[in-house]
Amino acid sequence: MSLSLKCIATILILAIAKLSRCDIPECKYEETIDISDYNKFNDTFVNEDLEIPANLTGEYHFRVLQDGTKEWVSKHLRACICKVRPCIRICCARKNVLPNGECNDGLQKEISLRILNLTFDDIITLDPNITELRKMPQYNHTKLIVLREYFQPCDELIGLKTDEYTMLKDGSILLHSTAEILSNDQYCLFPHTYSDFPKILWFVNRMCATRYVPGTFDITIISLICLILTITVYLYVKKLRNLLGKCLISCLFCMTMDYLIWTLNHLSLLYSICTLVGYSKYFFSMASYLWSAVISYYLRKLFTSLNRHEPRNAFKKYSAFVWGTAAVPTGIIYLMNQISGDDPQKRFIAPFVGVIRCTIQDWGSSNWIFFNVPILILTTFSSIMFVLTAIHIWKVKREVKRFAQQNERSRPSLDIDIQTYLQFLRLFVIMGVFWILDKIMGMVEDFHYLLGTIYLDIPVYLNSGFGIIIFVILILKGSTLELLMNR
Structure with a gap:
């Protein structure tokens, strides 16, 4: 039996090796082109005035993606064109990339x-x-x-x-x-x-x-599912649809759209609407940070105020603030992109939406003006709200702990401390303080510090798995599960 398994494994390995083998010696995939539609005469492939010897061609069952990974496709013939005629590389704007990887900006395939x-x-x-x-x-x-x-x-x-x-x-x-x-x-x-x-x-x-961190795509898919499940639970349980719950639903919805756009774009499914995707992703990303700031502000008031009555029309006011504030820079980016276009002389101030990638460029002044600085301001505000709230809670808990020590029937003080730490952890995530760590590590990488270390990978994994963290701290807790079961 073991011999049969070894034989089958050997056959599979050989088959895979044959499929992935490149028949063109000393030729990179990036130096090849698809010549499936070329005419063959004897041992030469001809297209107009271009002649390619058969020894510079090979059958491929894959194509190499941007991140260096291989995608299995139907068998096709490719030729090492750079050994036939000098090659020159011209970048293709992301908005002009077709699903099959070709570029439709109208540039001719050969120039003089x-x-x-x-x-x-x-x-x-x-x-x-x-x-x-x-x-x-x-x-x-x-x-x-x-x-x-x-x-x-x-x-x-x-x-x-x-x-x-x-x-x-x-x-x-x-x-x-x-x-x-x-x-x-x-x-x-x-x-x-x-x-x-x-x-x-x-x-x-x-x-x-x-730099691609392995496993982030799979984690993002799971995270996206967890975000959808969290929103569903909050919509399903009426008692969770209070003012805080509505703000959380709105924030998680923005994150879900952000994650969904990233996932579909990673699967090369949004090339036809690349520019629209760029504006949409920026809008929902900025809205998610704004909702985190609003939630931080509300929780600060909730824990420090003796009045538990929810203000009338508060959610409408918060919604108008978030959606309007997120729409303003999105509109400015759109106007700037229309005015500057793809002019490289304006590369430091132009958003370049749909050029470098579908989203705005992540370098230059525009990235700092429209992305890094606003997010740092919002996350810093959320951090301040968290610290003030945590200090207030700690003072209250310390008084409760002092009173509990005088009551013989009360729980041990250790239980109260654990509950306090868990509450701080939930607030840390819900109030958006988590994101300031992600931005700090992103800037560290931009300035070429800690390159090649695991410290830069940790925020990437936490970012891609944020939906999982939210699901655990919001849904998999006793009070929420009890409400869900009662419902």
């Missing part, structure tokens, strides 16, 4: 160096190791194959004048200031109007790769 006005006339040799470039001929009419790529979160956008770079025959770029040569897989050109290229060449320098 004449169009880009890229020659070798003005080469400046600053390093003795590249003196042989002086002898290179001029290639004005050489055609380049255009390969499309996505933007990466930490890409650096650089503008170079015509006398500050030289485009080499293989598609790499020589930077005159540093004598550095960037290969064609270390950069991509910015997809801007080509009439500006003779003056300034905008290109994206690949500074680093996107």
